[in-house]
Amino acid sequence: MTKHGVAAAHIGAAVVAFAVASLMGVLQALSMADISFPMRSESLYYMAVTSHGVLMALVFTTFFAIGLGYAIAREALGRQTGTRIGWVGFWLAIAGAAAAAWTILTGQSSVMYTFYPPLQAHPLFYIGATLIVVDSWIWVGIILFSYRSWRREHPSDPIPAPAHAVMATAILWSLATVGLAIEVVGMLIPWSLGWFEKIDPMVARTYFWWFGHPLVYFWLMPAYTLWYFVLPHIAGGRLFSDKLARMVFVLFLLLSTPVGFHHQFSDPGITAGWKLAHTITTYAVLYPSFVTAFTIIASLEVAGRMKGAKGLFDWIGKLPWRDPFFASIALAIIGFAFGGFGGAINAAYAMNALVHNTAFIQGHFHVTLGTTVALTFMGASYWLLPRILGRELRFPAVARIQPYLWFFGMTIFSTAYHIAGIRGLPRRVYSASLNGSLGGDWHTLTVAAAIGAIVLFTSAMAYVFVVAATWFAGRKIEAPAIEFAQPVKPEPVAGIWDRLGMWTAIAAVLVIIAYAYPLYQLISHPRFGSPGFKPF
Amino acid sequence: MNVDLYERIWMWASGVILAMFLGAILIPAATAGIHPSSHVETVDPTTLATHPEFGTGGVTANSDGSVVVSVAASMFSFSPDPIEVPAGRPITFRITSSDVIHGFQVVGTNVNTMAVPGYVSKTTVTFDKPGQYAITCHEYCGVFHHEMVGTLVVK
Numbered sequence: 001m002t003k004h005g006v007a008a009a010h011i012g013a014a015v016v017a018f019a020v021a022s023l024m025g026v027l028q029a030l031s032m033a034d035i036s037f038p039m040r041s042e043s044l045y046y047m048a049v050t051s052h053g054v055l056m057a058l059v060f061t062t063f064f065a066i067g068l069g070y071a072i073a074r075e076a077l078g079r080q081t082g083t084r085i086g087w088v089g090f091w092l093a094i095a096g097a098a099a100a101a102w103t104i105l106t107g108q109s110s111v112m113y114t115f116y117p118p119l120q121a122h123p124l125f126y127i128g129a130t131l132i133v134v135d136s137w138i139w140v141g142i143i144l145f146s147y148r149s150w151r152r153e154h155p156s157d158p159i160p161a162p163a164h165a166v167m168a169t170a171i172l173w174s175l176a177t178v179g180l181a182i183e184v185v186g187m188l189i190p191w192s193l194g195w196f197e198k199i200d201p202m203v204a205r206t207y208f209w210w211f212g213h214p215l216v217y218f219w220l221m222p223a224y225t226l227w228y229f230v231l232p233h234i235a236g237g238r239l240f241s242d243k244l245a246r247m248v249f250v251l252f253l254l255l256s257t258p259v260g261f262h263h264q265f266s267d268p269g270i271t272a273g274w275k276l277a278h279t280i281t282t283y284a285v286l287y288p289s290f291v292t293a294f295t296i297i298a299s300l301e302v303a304g305r306m307k308g309a310k311g312l313f314d315w316i317g318k319l320p321w322r323d324p325f326f327a328s329i330a331l332a333i334i335g336f337a338f339g340g341f342g343g344a345i346n347a348a349y350a351m352n353a354l355v356h357n358t359a360f361i362q363g364h365f366h367v368t369l370g371t372t373v374a375l376t377f378m379g380a381s382y383w384l385l386p387r388i389l390g391r392e393l394r395f396p397a398v399a400r401i402q403p404y405l406w407f408f409g410m411t412i413f414s415t416a417y418h419i420a421g422i423r424g425l426p427r428r429v430y431s432a433s434l435n436g437s438l439g440g441d442w443h444t445l446t447v448a449a450a451i452g453a454i455v456l457f458t459s460a461m462a463y464v465f466v467v468a469a470t471w472f473a474g475r476k477i478e479a480p481a482i483e484f485a486q487p488v489k490p491e492p493v494a495g496i497w498d499r500l501g502m503w504t505a506i507a508a509v510l511v512i513i514a515y516a517y518p519l520y521q522l523i524s525h526p527r528f529g530s531p532g533f534k535p536f
Numbered sequence: 537m538n539v540d541l542y543e544r545i546w547m548w549a550s551g552v553i554l555a556m557f558l559g560a561i562l563i564p565a566a567t568a569g570i571h572p573s574s575h576v577e578t579v580d581p582t583t584l585a586t587h588p589e590f591g592t593g594g595v596t597a598n599s600d601g602s603v604v605v606s607v608a609a610s611m612f613s614f615s616p617d618p619i620e621v622p623a624g625r626p627i628t629f630r631i632t633s634s635d636v637i638h639g640f641q642v643v644g645t646n647v648n649t650m651a652v653p654g655y656v657s658k659t660t661v662t663f664d665k666p667g668q669y670a671i672t673c674h675e676y677c678g679v680f681h682h683e684m685v686g687t688l689v690v691k
Contacts, residue, residue, distance in 0.1 A: 042679045049676070112676050116637050118653060119678075201637055201652055241543065265572040266648060268655040272571040279561060283554050290550035294543055349561045350570045353648040357639050357674035424643035426674035429682035437685065438670055521576070528580040530653045533636050535611050535678025 004388035010067030021055035022460035029453030033446040053113030076163035089138030096131025110536035120532030168249035179210025198529030209260030217256035223376035232485035237303025242487035246497035255285040258514030328379020328403040335371030360421025391474030405459040413452030420445040575658035609638040609651040614686035639674030
């Protein structure tokens with residue numbers, strides 16, 4: 001193993017979680033469509049939804065983001081301090097993930113990845129999740145200490161742009177996980193251990209969404225880091241704007257936390273004015289994604305023109321569509337356009353009532369998390385693994401087809417669920433006919449989604465196969481260098497977007513403004529609390 | 537900031553689009569009071585069975601023509617069920633839960649809110665079309681979550 005051992009370990013664990021979660025995904029889609037398979041049951045279905053959600057949204061993403069962040073920061077800063085502590089964090093997280101997964105797979109924690117109380121999981125479910133977060137905090141510390149070491153040697157240089165992106169992600173994650181820590185350590189763990197009997201579901205839910213939306217950006221920002229700083233290089237071009245890249249990451253740091261009420265539009269206990277305030281910040285956080293769309297596509301046009309394209313659109317044909325990294329990310333970007341449209345609908349305050357908690361939401365996060373992020377991470381594996389393992393990619397022909405297969409399957413899957421949701425199908429149901437009396441076009445749409453899910457599962461297994469074959473049977477080579485895209489115009493000096501200390505302070509103030517008073521309101525009226533329930 | 541001309545145009549255009557999106561939300565909210573259900577009221581979920589309003593739930597017609605429907609959600613049913621309401625009159629649903637968090641969605645309408653133990657959700661709607669509507673629970677509440685279906689009859 002190369003100097004990137006701790007990064008590779010995290011990515012390996014992420015891929016294992018992804019493999020298990022993929023199987024759980026296809027079982028759910030079949031069940032919703034009332035397609036029978038051996039062992040199909042209600043409890044298996046809700047266990048599968050929980051394990052798919054936890055393993056994909058929390059384990060796969062977090063481990064991958066940590067591994068990728070370690071590798072990118074190490075290359076960009078030329079160092080990594082505290083690698084040994086990073087290994088301690090890794091094994092804590094593995095222990096935590098294994099404990100949580102055991103309680104889920106044995107049916108003791110079918111509480112979904114949102115684990116809303118008063119549904120009560122096994123205590124090890126919450127403790128295991130906490131250990132994963134502890135690893136992520138160690139990761140934040142290592143990134144920031146590595147930066148400090150770099151800064152001492154480069155007192156006035158601009159932060160290397162890829163490291164700037166990883167740092168913004170790490171700081172955002174620190175702000176977000178405060179909410180989670182209060183909920184899980186302060187409320188759920190003692191409650192699940194029986195130290196106190198009752199819990200306030202609305203307070204817990206509000207802390208959860210303080211964490212839950214920036215979680216989305218914790219997935220997305222590593223993907224954007226690759227789009228900005230690696231994709232243009234692989235495409236043979238340059239980064240169109242270094243400065244705007246930095247601005248985008250700072251805007252995400254500022255705006256992606258004070259938005260959580262857009263997940264709680266239908267909740268009682270929170271006044272309309274505060275929901276409206278979070279709506280405004282929610283639309284504001286779309287802005288950096290709009291800017292990203294321009295910068296990335298302009299960078300690709302630069303690449304096409306550097307390869308000799310002359311006309312208005314022929315630069316598109318000059319791009320390396322047969323490179324699995326490039327193809328994955330290009331398709332991920334197309335997916336994100338649709339994800340953005342759907343997101344704007346979900347965020348639309350009153351219009352959300354049409355789609356809230358319907359299958360539309362399942363469709364939505366499968367084009368965002370399931371396409372934009374997952375496809376970027378899969379493509380990133382093909383690029384990164386030879387560089388951090390020192391092994392040649394095995395079965396490149398499979399890797400070349402796999403992203404297209406994923407995109408094709410996801411288009412069927414998510415389109416079907418978007419439509420079913422607009423027609424009122426609730427999300428996360430064992431059968432689309434519900435109690436047997438309903439169905440009609442819901443059934444047809446979920447059958448279409450199940451076909452999409454089978455295609456997705458095939459693609460997922462192709463990905464896992466290529467990764468495993470590369471890892472264990474790839475020809476040993478000298479690890480190719482991790483190279484970043486050069487900007488068209490590099491930043492000569494550190495500008496305002498490099499003042500991450502100041503931006504962190506402003507971001508913290510925004511979180512306090514967004515949450516202090518609504519939380520005070522929630523805890524100031526008469527409260528009764530709920531005992532735990534385990535209806536699974 | 538020194539930004540490429542085309543990119544500057546794009547950034548301004550993005551800003552204008554977002555301002556239009558927000559305007560489409562803020563103006564109806566300010567002028568027509570269009571908000572999602574955001575009622576603030578608490579109730580003890582552990583004694584809901586003996587609660588005067590939510591013990592059995594029910595439909596109350598007021599003298600001004602409005603109707604209040606009190607609904608208690610619990611694993612895995614809504615009470616009362618079926619719910620019968622008149623067409624063409626404002627119906628206010630007051631919803632809570634006696635155990636875990638449930639959802640309350642009248643399929644094909646704008647009625648879509650949460651049923652959270654300890655809290656009362658409130659949403660008002662006028663049904664123009666008489667007929668039978670399905671009420672679904674859209675928040676996972678346990679192993680028979682999908683069977684939690686109620687009926688709304690609009691006459």
